[in-house]
Amino acid sequence: MTSLNTLNPLTSTPSPGAPTTSPDLPGADAPGTTGAQVLTRTGWTAAGLAVASLLAGATLGWQEAWAGAAALIACLLTALGWILHQGGHTVTHGLIAPRIAVGDHALVRVTASNEGTRALLPTRMEMPMGEGLAEINVPLLHAGESHDEGFALPTERRGVLSIGPVMQVVGDPLGLARRSRAMSTAQTVHVHPRTVRIGQAVHGVMRDIEGAVTQDLSMSDASFHALRPYIPGDDRRHVHWKSSARTGTLMVRQFEATQRASLLTLLSVREDDYLDPDHFETAVSATCSLALSSMMESREVSVLTQRDTLPTTGPARLLDASCTLDLTGAEELDALVNHGTGLHPGASIVALITGAGCPEATLAKARLRIPAGMSSIIISCGAAEPGISMLASTPVLNLDTVDSLPQLLRRAL
Structure with a gap:
């Protein structure tokens, strides 16, 4: 038989699930591990x-x-x-999806089966759900029978949650002794920040920047600059034979380096920059939305905070890493700009993402730290209403929710 439950908010936290195997948690109890026999x-x-x-x-x-x-x-x-009684149940639990987005509903399915030849008495099981606990009451199971329970869990916050292991709890009727035994392995689920599709707003700017000629000279590019005498070590494929024949000296082509559009996203994790923790969630969502949009266009993208450099080799790795971001007493935004632009001097667009609590003077200092050759945009999260303001020549997008981001970008760029 099957039942579907919503976890009691007093004994549960968000998490997802069903028959998809997820990585076991390090140090998690293995199936069959017996807890200490203790008196209550x-x-x-x-x-x-x-x-x-x-x-x-x-x-x-x-x-x-x-x-x-x-x-x-x-x-x-x-x-x-x-409590010495050992139940003969076989228990499995799994997640419908090990990765979900904030606001999605996930299901954890727990199946207790009797694979023996004798009937198994009713028992109670518990399964940790993040910081909460789900209770499973398994009825009398005859040989070959099973009992399913599904837990629908709202996922209102991003993070990394642990699911399980399912623990069989055995106690006497008087409540004098209690013993628990792990019946399955623990699993993890990543609750990703909610993201939106940016569309062509940033892409258009990147296409304008990409291919722009810089002042740097190169021996291999698309924009021809001049001829110069051959130097040992030069690629002979760039020898200009007509000029070499006319001058009697080997001459090689020299090129001007062209710029390839890339996005540097700098997210402030300074607690004082945000008036409300929900504003930080909006900032994380905006950061991931910008980065994913550039990654889908095969653009080079970097995401940095005052504490971390997030991996951008794939959407899943970026979103998984974003689940662990948290507010700290970090340095101010201008220090982050110095650090980020120093690590990525070739970035063409710099996006500064912070909260409405960040003072305008700090934003001005941060903007001045951005090298002259880089375009910039500031996203301030936590506004009462969406809108655009200007800080000198840099547009400031005042974001109320991440849903406003695509429209504001189209207006600003």
């Missing part, structure tokens, strides 16, 4: 009362104390014997 708080209280009754019976000679101690000891021994 009630059990320890009963054990203390048993000891006190024994002492009272021995020192004061109270028969009632001896009888009470005997009863308590009998209950404790029965409880310990109760």
Whole structure:
């Protein structure tokens, strides 16, 4: 039989799921691992009362104390014997998708089966869901039967969540002892930030920049500059034979280097720059939207924060890494600009992404640190209404939600 549950918000956190295998968590309990057999708080209280009754019976000679101690000891021994029972269930759980976006609904499916020849008594199982806990009540299962439960989980925050392992929890009816046993392996799920399609806004600017002639000279490019005498080591394919015959000296072609459009995205993770944690989520979404848009066009893109350099070798790696971003007491935005442009001096467009709490004076300092040959744009997240302002010659996109980003970019660029 199958049931579908929504986790109690008091005992759950967002996460996804079903039959797709995800990487096991390092150090996670393997199936069959048995937790320590422990007395509960009630059990320890009963054990203390048993000891006190024994002492009272021995020192004061109270028969009632001896009888009470005997009863308590009998209950404790029965409880310990109760939790020695090993259930024969086979348990699997899986995720519908190990990667989902914020706002999507994910399903964790747990299946408990009886693959033996004897009926299995009802049991209770627990499965960690991030910081919460899902409870699974498995009924009596005859040979060959199984029980499914699915948990629909809202995913309102990006992050990396752990799912499982499913733990079989065995306890006596009096609640004196409890033992748990891992029945499956833990899995992980990445809740990616929500992204939007940028369209052609930034792409048009990049196409305008790409192919622009720079002042740098090159021995291999598309824009011819001049002829110069041959130097040992030059590629002979660039020898200009007609000029060499006329002058009597080997002459080679020299070219002007052309610029290839690339995007440098600088995301501030400075806590003081954001008036609300939700504004930072908007900033992360805007950062990933810009980067993914450039990656889809096979453009060179770099994403940096004051603390990290995010991988941009593929969309999945970028989005996975973005799940771990968090606010810190980092340096101001101008220091990030210095660091980013120093690492990527060939960038053609620099996008500064910060919160509405970043002072205009800091934005001005950051803008002045951008080299003259780079185009720039500032995205400020947390505005009450979307709009565009200017900081000298640099457009400032005041973003309320990431949905406003494509329209504001088309207006600004």
